[in-house]
Amino acid sequence: LAAQPASAATSTNTLAGFQVKKGFRLELVAAEPLVFDPVALAFDGDGRLFVAEDRDFPGPDAGSPHVGRVRLLEDTDGDGRFDTSRDFAEDLLAPSAVLCWDKGVIVAAGTQILHCRDTDGDGRADERNVLFSGPTNSTSQAETPLPIRSFVWGLDNRIHAAAGGLAAGLASENAADALVGPLPGQDFAFDPR
Secondary structure: OOOOEOOHHHHHHHHHOOOOOOOOOOOOOOOEOOOOOEEEEEEOOOOOEEEEEOOOOOOOOOOOOOOEEEEEEEOOOOOOOOOEEEEEEEEEOOEEEEEEOOOEEEEEEOOEEEEEEOOOOOOOOOEEEEEEEOOOOOHHHOOOOOOOOEEEEOOOOOEEEEOOOOOEEEEEOOOOOOOOEEEOOOOEEEOOO
16 A cells, blocks of 8 residues: 555655565555555455555544544456545544454544444445443543554454553443453453454
8 A cells, every 4th residue: 555646656666665575576556546544454355455544643633523534445347456445434533453344344443442334235334333442531531542553363263452562441332341441551352242
């Protein structure tokens, strides 16, 4: 992915800076205007690409609307390049991690971990559920993004979240969930079910 317009010269110069093992190649598959300010991405089982865009970076202005989003990119003609892009989930505060799950994505956005789901198959999330929220124990932290930098499936069939060793606090939206309380300087894992 590129966060700059992809001209032929830019693309060639950028690709020349990579060292690629023999038998492999590196190709640009998406650039502006299909995607802007990408911070995380995930492919689903159909080869579609979900890209978290942090358009609020380096931080939202107080009282401004949230402009972070998850874009859905598709290759409709099978040439190996994404040619369509649309908003899958909008109005997100500082999205920083994304992972495909259950007809949608799990996304770390601001002080929440959300499940954004497309229930009618139109390529747009029409259902948004908060899985976890935090840190919200003070007014100054209410808009502070969680330090989550990536999600990855673990061998234990749980989603592991890399928080970079920074302190965070989470509260589950499900009262029966055991993952409630502070995570002082630790990464964590959860079962999305």
